[in-house]
Each structure stands twice: as structure tokens, then as C-alpha cells.
Amino acid sequence: MMRASRSRGCSMDDGSSMDSQSVVIRFAGDSGDGVQLMGTQFVAAAALAGNDFATFPDFPAEIRAPAGTTFGVSAYQIHLGARPITTAGDAPHVLVAFNPAALKVNLPLLADGALIVLNIDSFTSRNLAKAGYEKDPRQSGVLDGYQIIEVDITKHTLEATAAYGLSKSDAGRCKNFWALGLVQWMFNRDSSAIESWINGKFAKDATTRDANLAALRAGHAYGETAELTAALPHVATDTAQFPPGEYRGVRGGEALALGLAAAGELADRAVVFCSYPITPASPLLHQLARYGELGVGVFQAEDEIAAVCAAIGASYGGAIGVTSSSGPGIALKTEAIGLAINAELPLVVVNSQRGGPSTGLPTKTEQSDLYLAVYGRNADAPVPVLAARSPSDCFEVAIEAVRIALRHMTPVILLTDGYLANAAEPWRLPNMDEIPRITVNKPAERKPGQDVSAVIFDRDPETLGRPWVSPGMPNLMYRIGGIEKDIRTGNISYDAQNHQAMTDMRAAKVAAVAKFIPLQKVEVGPERGSIAVVGWGSTYGAIYQAVRAIPAKERVSHIHLRHLSPLPSNLGDLLAGFDRILVPEMNMGQLATLLRDKLGVETIQFNKVTGQPFMINELVQKIRSLLTAKPAVRAVRGERA
Amino acid sequence: MSAQLQPKDFATSQEVRWCPGCGDYAVLKSVTRALADVGAVPEKTVFVSGIGCSSRFPYYVETYGFHTIHGRAPAIATGLKLANPELDVWVVTGDGDGLSIGGNHLMHALRRNVGFKILLFNNEIYGLTKGQYSPTSRPGTRSPSTPSGSFDTPASPGLFALGSGAKFIARAIDVDKNGLGSVLEAAHGFDGAAFVEIFQNCIVYNDGVFNAFTDRDKETDAQIHVKHGEPLVFGENGSKGLAFDAKTMTLRVIDAKAQPADVLVHDETNRVLAQLLLGMNAPEFPVALGVVLRQPSVAFEKTYYAHQPTQMKRTGSVAKALRQTSVWRVDEKKPAKK
Numbered sequence: 001m002m003r004a005s006r007s008r009g010c011s012m013d014d015g016s017s018m019d020s021q022s023v024v025i026r027f028a029g030d031s032g033d034g035v036q037l038m039g040t041q042f043v044a045a046a047a048l049a050g051n052d053f054a055t056f057p058d059f060p061a062e063i064r065a066p067a068g069t070t071f072g073v074s075a076y077q078i079h080l081g082a083r084p085i086t087t088a089g090d091a092p093h094v095l096v097a098f099n100p101a102a103l104k105v106n107l108p109l110l111a112d113g114a115l116i117v118l119n120i121d122s123f124t125s126r127n128l129a130k131a132g133y134e135k136d137p138r139q140s141g142v143l144d145g146y147q148i149i150e151v152d153i154t155k156h157t158l159e160a161t162a163a164y165g166l167s168k169s170d171a172g173r174c175k176n177f178w179a180l181g182l183v184q185w186m187f188n189r190d191s192s193a194i195e196s197w198i199n200g201k202f203a204k205d206a207t208t209r210d211a212n213l214a215a216l217r218a219g220h221a222y223g224e225t226a227e228l229t230a231a232l233p234h235v236a237t238d239t240a241q242f243p244p245g246e247y248r249g250v251r252g253g254e255a256l257a258l259g260l261a262a263a264g265e266l267a268d269r270a271v272v273f274c275s276y277p278i279t280p281a282s283p284l285l286h287q288l289a290r291y292g293e294l295g296v297g298v299f300q301a302e303d304e305i306a307a308v309c310a311a312i313g314a315s316y317g318g319a320i321g322v323t324s325s326s327g328p329g330i331a332l333k334t335e336a337i338g339l340a341i342n343a344e345l346p347l348v349v350v351n352s353q354r355g356g357p358s359t360g361l362p363t364k365t366e367q368s369d370l371y372l373a374v375y376g377r378n379a380d381a382p383v384p385v386l387a388a389r390s391p392s393d394c395f396e397v398a399i400e401a402v403r404i405a406l407r408h409m410t411p412v413i414l415l416t417d418g419y420l421a422n423a424a425e426p427w428r429l430p431n432m433d434e435i436p437r438i439t440v441n442k443p444a445e446r447k448p449g450q451d452v453s454a455v456i457f458d459r460d461p462e463t464l465g466r467p468w469v470s471p472g473m474p475n476l477m478y479r480i481g482g483i484e485k486d487i488r489t490g491n492i493s494y495d496a497q498n499h500q501a502m503t504d505m506r507a508a509k510v511a512a513v514a515k516f517i518p519l520q521k522v523e524v525g526p527e528r529g530s531i532a533v534v535g536w537g538s539t540y541g542a543i544y545q546a547v548r549a550i551p552a553k554e555r556v557s558h559i560h561l562r563h564l565s566p567l568p569s570n571l572g573d574l575l576a577g578f579d580r581i582l583v584p585e586m587n588m589g590q591l592a593t594l595l596r597d598k599l600g601v602e603t604i605q606f607n608k609v610t611g612q613p614f615m616i617n618e619l620v621q622k623i624r625s626l627l628t629a630k631p632a633v634r635a636v637r638g639e640r641a
Numbered sequence: 642m643s644a645q646l647q648p649k650d651f652a653t654s655q656e657v658r659w660c661p662g663c664g665d666y667a668v669l670k671s672v673t674r675a676l677a678d679v680g681a682v683p684e685k686t687v688f689v690s691g692i693g694c695s696s697r698f699p700y701y702v703e704t705y706g707f708h709t710i711h712g713r714a715p716a717i718a719t720g721l722k723l724a725n726p727e728l729d730v731w732v733v734t735g736d737g738d739g740l741s742i743g744g745n746h747l748m749h750a751l752r753r754n755v756g757f758k759i760l761l762f763n764n765e766i767y768g769l770t771k772g773q774y775s776p777t778s779r780p781g782t783r784s785p786s787t788p789s790g791s792f793d794t795p796a797s798p799g800l801f802a803l804g805s806g807a808k809f810i811a812r813a814i815d816v817d818k819n820g821l822g823s824v825l826e827a828a829h830g831f832d833g834a835a836f837v838e839i840f841q842n843c844i845v846y847n848d849g850v851f852n853a854f855t856d857r858d859k860e861t862d863a864q865i866h867v868k869h870g871e872p873l874v875f876g877e878n879g880s881k882g883l884a885f886d887a888k889t890m891t892l893r894v895i896d897a898k899a900q901p902a903d904v905l906v907h908d909e910t911n912r913v914l915a916q917l918l919l920g921m922n923a924p925e926f927p928v929a930l931g932v933v934l935r936q937p938s939v940a941f942e943k944t945y946y947a948h949q950p951t952q953m954k955r956t957g958s959v960a961k962a963l964r965q966t967s968v969w970r971v972d973e974k975k976p977a978k979k
Binding site for chain 2: 243244247272295314317319428431471475478482491
């Protein structure tokens with residue numbers, strides 16, 4: 001009899017064991033097999049059942065890579081359970097593999113003793129060869145130690161849908177719902193939410209709707225049949241203890257779109273979102289295109305440069321201009337960002353980071369554009385830089401980015417990444433009435449005889465933001481541009497002292513942001529201790545869980561930065577309270593450089609650029625190895641101007 | 642508006658910094674006069690430019706002005722029009738700015754038909770960077786970057802605009818204040834992207850490059866001022882005319898007095914005729930000036946707003962949008978479904 005291991009409870013939420021507290025499930029198949037859909041529907045049902053969850057869609061760059069090949073494998077990983085779940089889990093306990101290639105690609109990821117559901121219909125000699133298996137893995141011994149459930153999913157799907165008169169290939173496409181039905185049974189889920197989704201999605205195509213419903217129910221019934229109950233584990237997961245409130249599931253891309261729309265509402269200005277399609281940033285474009293009623297206009301530009309320029313034009317015209325891209329596109333936008341800096345116009349630039357350089361790994365995640373964001377422009381051209389840490393955090397960070405842009409009249413770069421854009425988690429809905437409104441720098445009334453420049457360049461002494469004057473406002477006509485301008489009159493100025501003054505002003509403006517942002521807090525652990533693990537962006541979940549897994553007596557803390565430029569004003573003092581600073585990053589040490597540059601702090605780097613997020617366990621191992629080794633270098637801290 | 646504004650009311654306090662004798666001065670004068678003539682409202686008028694000699698233009702007009710970056714003015718003006726479609730926007734560009742580094746944006750602004758005027762100052766040279774040959778320079782142009790003469794085929798601004806889908810194409814000479822004035826007024830009245838090529842003399846780096854048709858003694862035979870519904874005649878007393886040769890699908894010059902029935906009548910809505918007219922070069926043909934093409938048109942921003950049910954007004958609420966998915970409630974004691 002095959003049962004999933006339930007041996008040990010684990011104090012650490014890396015999903016290293018499957019129990020009622022935490023389970024990691026992975027669906028994998030060809031890009032055309034519908035595993036992404038299967039995953040999102042499974043998550044919707046889990047959320048309604050009260051589980052906490054985190055997801056990780058892992059798909060290939062090709063839309064439909066040749067069927068059966070390893071490079072065409074698409075996967076969707078779900079970590080769900082009762083504990084606070086902050087990552088998609090390290091090693092899956094359950095794998096549903098639709099073909100040999102999906103097995104081949106995902107087998108190395110699995111937990112010891114994992115349960116593997118194989119669609120054996122696809123285990124033909126041809127598919128085995130395409131996956132690079134010389135021998136059938138079911139016979140070769142590579143699956144020893146795993147629990148294998150062989151199911152002819154395709155055959156069962158065709159039988160279940162036979163009554164609807166679909167072609168064989170159309171009927172075969174229902175196999176994701178058949179498999180979902182089976183998994184729903186394994187986790188004892190109510191499928192009514194999935195059924196209502198199918199009813200809505202295929203409302204205009206009764207045949208497809210009914211066939212998918214039949215497949216879903218047949219998969220569920222298959223689990224229930226007497227002869228298989230013994231072989232299939234029936235897993236119960238406890239529900240999570242959430243603070244009271246209203247919840248929904250949210251992907252980072254959705255939360256970011258909602259956050260930008262919310263910022264428009266809070267500032268009472270239209271949002272003009274200008275973008276050019278690029279992976280993995282496009283979900284934001286797609287989402288915002290549906291938010292017309294929220295005062296959002298979307299413009300798909302002819303290229304990346306046009307996108308940022310149109311956003312600047314919109315900001316100049318009094319709307320909140322936003323542009324979005326991924327690394328290669330942001331690189332193209334840099335000259336225009338400089339224009340917005342010079343013209344003192346608000347602009348939000350969203351960078352959904354991906355693996356690079358050049359085209360790199362478009363669908364794989366990386367945090368390697370921090371240098372680009374902080375340092376990557378011609379001349380002395382500072383901008384505030386923020387990063388989101390989780391899918392739901394994208395909402396808050398989007399509002400914060402717009403708030404800074406409008407307060408200081410500056411471009412702001414918001415860093416997210418491919419993982420955050422597509423990953424999902426439960427989200428306690430914010431109360432819009434409790435979020436402070438975003439104030440707009442309104443120009444003062446121009447007095448009779450007063451020169452217009454006295455109004456236009458009347459910068460706030462605290463924020464150094466100038467009034468937001470846009471065409472259409474009477475009596476305030478002025479000219480502005482990319483040429484250096486006189487700090488008072490705004491007229492073209494090549495004066496040496498003036499350029500120094502303007503450069504100083506631009507630096508002081510970005511530095512002034514630090515006066516308005518919260519002091520840096522410690523996420524987990526003491527305020528002073530042996531090791532501070534400092535992260536930024538989407539590594540939040542993994543670092544958080546890893547630090548929680550370390551016994552408190554070791555005095556290890558997690559510090560996670562939202563504001564990367566400027567850094568929170570207390571960060572230097574905070575880091576000085578730790579013997580060592582560990583900086584895990586999905587790049588080759590960009591935050592480490594930034595901390596050294598801005599705070600004179602030496603750190604221990606822990607870098608990974610495999611296109612995959614950090615696993616909790618590898619962070620735990622790293623922290624433990626530091627704890628056992630004697631501190632080689634003490635943290636030093638100096639001041640830099 | 643109270644009193645009618647005069648051209649001088651559109652002048653700024655800025656010292657104009659073009660070279661003495663530059664054609665840009667004449668264009669500036671015609672533009673400020675056109676603004677006064679059409680009753681432009683200064684606070685609703687915006688000049689957006691890229692980089693180059695011509696792109697200094699916004700500093701010299703007492704309206705709103707944005708001197709942007711090289712080649713990108715059409716893209717910036719597009720965003721501006723989306724944010725505020727009510728604005729009267731003029732894009733000022735040149736042959737390098739508009740057809741070289743900014744060719745892509747110009748093409749897309751034209752095909753989208755965004756509602757602004759595009760004044761392309763064509764002097765067939767890079768002036769501000771000190772005289773390199775440009776994408777409209779004729780083969781053989783000697784310049785610092787082409788000391789033995791350029792050899793690549795130049796772009797034709799008018800044909801580029803036509804190929805990009807422009808619905809309004811007009812041409813004028815910098816110093817021809819009547820011709821330029823009427824073209825600017827026509828452009829101002831157009832609902833869409835109005836493309837105006839201005840033959841502008843660069844007195845320092847490319848002086849006299851248009852003399853073949855701008856010289857006083859040549860203009861009668863080397864220019865044809867086209868007007869919708871009127872015969873395409875030129876020369877002394879309209880003695881010459883343009884006729885269509887159906888066999889070769891080309892234009893030819895005929896004796897208008899001898900064969901008046903064969904003289905074409907200008908139809909500004911005809912794209913085929915526009916192509917033939919824009920393709921004429923001196924000295925074989927007269928250079929076509931005036932409104933060459935003007936087709937029925939609705940500006941991009943109007944269509945954009947028509948497609949946006951809310952026209953960027955906020956009719957919904959984020960609080961509601963947050964809940965447009967399955968939402969569940971967690972109570973004080975234990976989680977439960979909504």
C-alpha cells in the first residue's frame with residue numbers, strides 16, 4: 001500500500017515534509033496541457049477551504065514548444081497549509097506529470113519519497129525518446145524510493161467525455177480537469193468553485209463546458225473508486241489561522257495594477273500607463289487595460305522608448321504617467337528617465353526583472369537590475385528606487401512609488417520580478433478609506449507682475465518637489481526641457497555654478513525621500529545580534545522562513561528592504577548592531593555593493609542566479625554554516641558622504 | 642479670450658539663438674502669425690520638440706513648451722494628447738530628429754493619426770552637431786563625416802509620411818510667408834496628424850541647397866502651388882501643366898494652353914496623386930507646395946477616448962475592483978467560507 005510519508009513534524013516551513021500543516025504540490029506537462037490553469041483553479045479551491053498558500057508558475061519561453069520535449073515543460077507549484085506560508089515550497093511532495101519530459105525535468109526537484117502521479121498514456125517509446133529516456137523510467141530504477149501512481153489519464157478523459165461528440169484532440173484537452181478532479185479528491189476539496197468557474201468561462205460553448213465538467217467529476221470519482229483508495233493518499237490539510245477580514249487570492253501583477261489604480265484614486269488624477277509588450281512585464285499591461293473605469297488609460301506604444309516618452313508626456317499633461325518593462329526595455333528607457341529627472345516631472349517606471357544580460361532568461365526570475373535602477377543612467381541622475389517583496393506587497397509599493405513621484409516631482413523606479421508578477425498568495429483586502437490620500441503639489445497663484453518662473457520653480461524646501469504645472473493652466477505658460485536650466489528661472493543655463501547647484505539639488509531631492517519613509521524595522525529576530533540576513537524584493541518569503549527556522553538563541557535576524565534608494569536613515573545604525581551581515585540575492589552581489597557604497601558596510605554574499613527562487617533550506621544551511629564557523633570578518637561600518 | 646492676440650504676443654523674452662540668416666527665423670515669424678490668425682489660446686497651446694536647431698523652437702513661443710530628447714517628440718506629444726486631448730499641440734522636428742533617430746515615432750504618430758501638427762524643418766543636414774550629412778542629404782553631399790561625398794539614398798519626408806499612412810501632408814518654403822502661412826492654418830484646422838515639411842535653408846552648413854526651386858528667377862517654373870479643385874498648372878501665366886501618362890503611370894509636364902483638357906485637377910483626397918506629386922523633383926519637375934493631401938480624418942485621441950467607455954474618468958472604485966474575484970471572509974474565531 002502506498003501512503004505519503006507523514007513521519008516527522010518539522011519546525012521549519014520549507015515544506016520538507018508533507019503533513020497536515022504543509023504540503024507542496026507540482027503539476028507539470030507540455031505548455032499546451034493546461035497545467036497553469038489547473039494550478040490556479042486548485043489554488044482557488046484551496047483558498048476557499050481556508051488554507052494559506054503560495055504559488056510559483058514556472059513556464060518556458062516558448063508558447064507551444066514541440067510537444068513532449070523537456071524544454072517545453074510547463075509547471076505550476078503550490079505550497080499550501082496551515083502555517084504562515086511565504087514561499088512556494090522547496091521540494092514538492094506530490095508531482096502530477098503529464099508526460100515523460102515533465103517527469104524528467106521535475107524529478108530532481110522532488111522531496112524524498114514524493115508521490116508521483118504519472119499519465120502513463122503518454123509513456124510511449126516516442127515520448128520517452130523525446131524526453132531523453134533510453135529506458136522507461138518505470139523500469140530503470142530511477143523512481144525507486146518514490147511512490148508511483150500510474151493512471152491512464154488520457155484514456156479516462158476520453159471515456160468521460162465521449163458523450164459530448166468532441167474530436168479526440170479536443171476531448172484530450174480536458175485531461176487537465178480530469179487530473180484536477182483526482183487531485184481535488186486527494187485533498188478532500190469541494191470543487192464547486194471550480195465548477196462555477198468552468199460554467200462562466202465556457203458559458204458560450206456548452207459542449208466544451210459540459211465535457212470539462214464531466215472530466216473534473218470523473219477524475220474525482222476515479223479517486224473514490226474502491227480499488228484505488230488504498231493506493232492514493234487522502235491528505236487532509238489544516239486550515240490556516242488568518243487575522244479576521246476579507247480575503248482574496250492575488251498575483252503580483254494584479255496587486256501592482258490595483259495599486260497603481262488605487263494611487264490614481266488617492267491622488268484624484270488619471271493614470272496613463274504606457275508600455276510595450278515584454279516578458280514577464282506584460283501581465284501588468286493586460287491587467288491595467290481592464291481598469292478604464294478606475295481612471296486608467298492604457299497605451300501600447302511602438303517601442304520601449306516611446307512608452308516611457310508617452311508616459312512623460314502624460315505626466316507633463318497632468319496625469320500620472322507610468323511605464324513598465326523588464327531589464328532590456330528599462331535599459332532603452334534610461335535616456336528618457338533622465339529627461340523626467342531634468343524636467344522635474346513625476347513618472348513611475350516598473351521593472352519586472354528577469355534573467356539577463358541581453359535577452360537572457362525571459363521567463364526566469366532574477367534580481368539583477370538593482371545596479372541599473374540605482375546607478376544605471378548617464379550623468380549624476382539619481383532616482384528613488386523601491387522593491388516589492390511579495391505578490392500582495394506590490395499593492396502598497398505601487399501606491400508608495402506614486403506618492404514619492406508626486407511629492408518630490410521625480411521619476412521613481414519600482415522593482416518587481418518575474419516570480420512576483422506571476423506568483424499568488426492570499427491577501428487581506430486593504431480598506432481604501434484608511435490609506436492616506438496622495439497630495440499633489442499645486443502651483444501658487446501667480447501675483448500680478450510676478451515672473452512665471454517664481455511659481456513654476458517654487459520648490460518645497462522639504463521635498464524639493466516643484467509645483468505640478470501642466471498645459472491648460474492659465475497664466476502659467478513656461479518652457480522646459482532636457483537642457484540644464486537655471487535653478488530659479490528655468491531658462492536654459494550653461495552657467496558652471498548653476499549646473500553644480502542643480503546637480504546638488506537633484507541629489508538632495510532623492511536624499512530627502514528618506515525623511516518621509518519609515519525607519520527600517522527587523523522582520524524576525526532581535527534588534528542586535530550575531531547575524532543580520534538582509535534581503536530585498538521577492539526573496540522575502542524564503543529569508544523569513546529560514547530565519548524563523550534558526551533557534552532564537554543564535555540571535556539571527558531578518559531585515560528586508562523596501563526602499564533601496566535612498567536607504568532608510570537608520571539602516572546603518574541598525575546593521576552596526578550585528579556581528580555579521582549576510583546578503584542573499586538572486587544576482588552576483590548588487591545589494592552587497594550598494595550597502596558597501598552607501599553605508600561602508602562589509603557583508604557576506606550569498607548569490608544565486610539559476611532562474612529559480614531561493615529555497616528555504618539552502619538559506620538555512622548557509623546561516624547554520626556561518627553560525628558554526630568562527631566569524632572571520634566583523635562587520636565594519638563607516639560613514640560616507 | 643478678450644482682444645485678438647497679435648504675433649508679438651506669442652514672442653518670449655528669450656534671446657533667439659539661431660545663426661544670423663537661418664531659415665528658422667522666417668518659420669518662427671510665420672508660426673507666431675499663424676497662431677494669432679487662428680486665434681490660438683496660449684495656455685492651451687503646446688510646442689513639443691526633440692533635439693536639433695529646429696527643436697529650440699519652443700523656447701521662442703509664448704505658450705507651453707517642452708524641449709525633449711532626440712527624436713522622441715512625437716511619442717511625448719502622444720502621451721500629452723492622451724492626458725489632455727483638448728490641447729493644441731505642435732511638434733517641431735527636423736530631418737535628423739524626425740527621420741533618423743526618431744523615424745519610428747514619426748511613423749507611428751502618423752499612422753495612428755494623433756491630433757497634432759508636425760513641422761519637419763528639412764535642411765538636409767545636421768546643423769547643431771556641425772554639419773554631418775543627414776537622411777535627406779542628396780548623394781554627393783560633402784560633410785565632415787562624408788569628406789568624399791555621401792553615397793546613400795536619401796529619404797523623402799513627404800513620401801515617408803504618405804507611406805506611414807498620414808492623412809494630411811503639406812509643404813512650404815521657410816521664407817514663403819504666404820505659402821507657409823496658409824499651410825500652417827490648414828494644418829491647424831486638421832483633425833489628426835498634420836504633417837508639414839518645411840524646406841529650410843541652413844545658411845552655415847548647407848546654404849542654397851534648395852536654390853534649384855527657391856531662387857527668384859527659377860521659382861515660377863520650379864514650383865507648383867497645389868490647390869484642391871484647381872488645375873495643376875505652373876510657369877509663366879500658368880502656361881505649363883501636369884498630366885497623367887497612363888502608359889507609364891507617371892506625371893509629365895505639358896503645355897497647359899495647348900492641351901488644357903489634359904491638365905490634371907488637384908484632388909487633395911487622392912493618395913495616388915499625392916504620391917506622384919510628392920515624388921516630383923527639380924529641375925525635371927516643379928516641386929509641389931501647399932496642401933498635397935488632406936483626407937477625411939478623426940484624430941487618434943478622439944477614437945481612443947471613444948473606445949474608453951469612461952474616457953479616463955473614474956466611474957468605478959478600487960474598493961469594488963479589489964472584490965471582483967472570489968472573496969472569502971475570516972471571522973474572529975475560525976476561518977470559514979463567505
